[in-house]
Amino acid sequence: MNYEESVAYMSGLLQFGLRLGRDRLYALLHRLDNPHHRFRCVHIAGTNGKGSTTTFTASILRAAGYKVGSYLSPYVFDLRERIQINGAMIPKEDFARWVTTIRPHIEAVAADPALGQTTEFELKTTVAFCWFAEQGVDFAAVEVGIGGRLDSTNVIPPPLAAVITHIGLDHTKILGETLAQIAAEKAGIVKPGTGACVTAVPPGEALDVIIETAAVNGVPLLRVAHRDRNDADAFAIYAYDASGGNVTIDLLPDASPLPLRLRLRGPFQAANAATSAAAIRALQRQGVQIPPGALQTGLETASLPGRFQIVRDGRDGRSAVVLDVAHNEDGARVLAEALRAAFPDRHCVLVVGMKHDHDPDPFLRALAPLTTRVVATAPPFRPRPAEEIAAAARHLDLPAAVIEPATAAIAAAEETAKAEEVVVVTGSFYTVGETPQNLRGPWA
Secondary structure, eight states: OOHHHHHHHHHHGGGGOOOOOSHHHHHHHHHTTOGGGSSEEEEEEOSSSHHHHHHHHHHHHHHTTOOEEEEOSSOSSOGGGGEEETTEEOOHHHHHHHHHHHHHHHHHHHTSTTTOOOOHHHHHHHHHHHHHHHHTOSEEEEEOSSSSTTOGGGGSOSOSEEEEOOOOSOSHHHHOSSHHHHHHHHGGGOOTTOSOEEEOOOTTHHHHHHHHHHHHTTOOEEEEEEGGGOOTTOSEEEEEETTTTEEEEEETTOSSOEEEOOSSOSTHHHHHHHHHHHHHHHHHHTTOOOOTTHHHHHHHHOOOTTSSEEEEOSTTSSOEEEEOOOOSHHHHHHHHHHHHHHOTTOEEEEEEOOBTTSOHHHHHHHHGGGEEEEEEOOOSSSBOOHHHHHHHHHHTTOOEEEOOSHHHHHHHHHHHOOTTEEEEEESOHHHHTTOOGGGSGGGO
16 A cells, blocks of 8 residues: 555544553554564643643753654644654655555454454554554654553553643543542552553542552652642642743752753743653653753653644744644633733734534633634534534634634634734644644644
């Protein structure tokens, strides 16, 4: 198969939906000589922030001189964003070659009625692990897809660090209706033999579950906290200066704080950077050599599309434009915080397209105080009807229009926004991915 044919084959597996569980992937990887056993991993789970934390972690290890794979979920502009080595996407030829190689093994596994058909996400995961092993990566930073305990990525051996960034109410029909239930699923990546469990989850029922899981599995726990929380048990402390956008991280018991100017912007990235720094410190405790300066260089140079990505800052007399893949209530809250910090005197025009399983009401409520109007649209994959998003906006007394497809909605908002407004494209990875080429920024 060529690249286009391999993508079409992979997309065809979407018909088998989401099927949590690991037996099928264990069987597939075994047929491929267990590529996931040939590199060491940092495993990252969480409701929000796991993509950025994965990227920070890989960037630090790369700055330390290692060959590092990154497995991200999902993508924004290019499918191959999901599978990278040292920041470079898998070449199309390698992607097609590995899908072609894996396909007959998928068919063999599917012949076993106890295992059934491989899913699209399982194939992507297999391609990543095969390519990482073939290319001889030293480490891989692996982002969980959904949950953790039954996620396909949880076939990896006990990781050097199991990271849990954040716990919120998302995918509740799959993971549970309470924070404690969701935390139990996320904490399923913590296994006996894991080097450390690192988490930025604040005190409460979710953290209690994580603490218990780490203890039961005999895994050291490293906690990350904001400086204002005065958390005596925290291993890493972070602070964010809203006036200048600077971040400070204290890794205890180090004497001096680490000042940072992150390329990934927004107050929420301070927590992600500190969580990644704590994970790297856990690796150092296990003998991984990290040269002086690699921590700062890796954190400051890390980049990722669609995470509070300011593609136009509004200083040229036109509206500012921000791309952000927030898609749940917690994500909307941190997006609102980032907008207040970056654009304190401006209001927003929201272009919102959401997947069918995400609720627009709490999402829009978190952003309503900053918003002048909403342009409701629909992403190209399993969309929530745009009219439902518009109705939720009107219920909050926000003017709303429906424009489809998403490319037209984004273009219309950008063309009609006032110079003092900020156009924010959000609601789904797939909506942000429809941003016109001229507004995509350096990752296009």
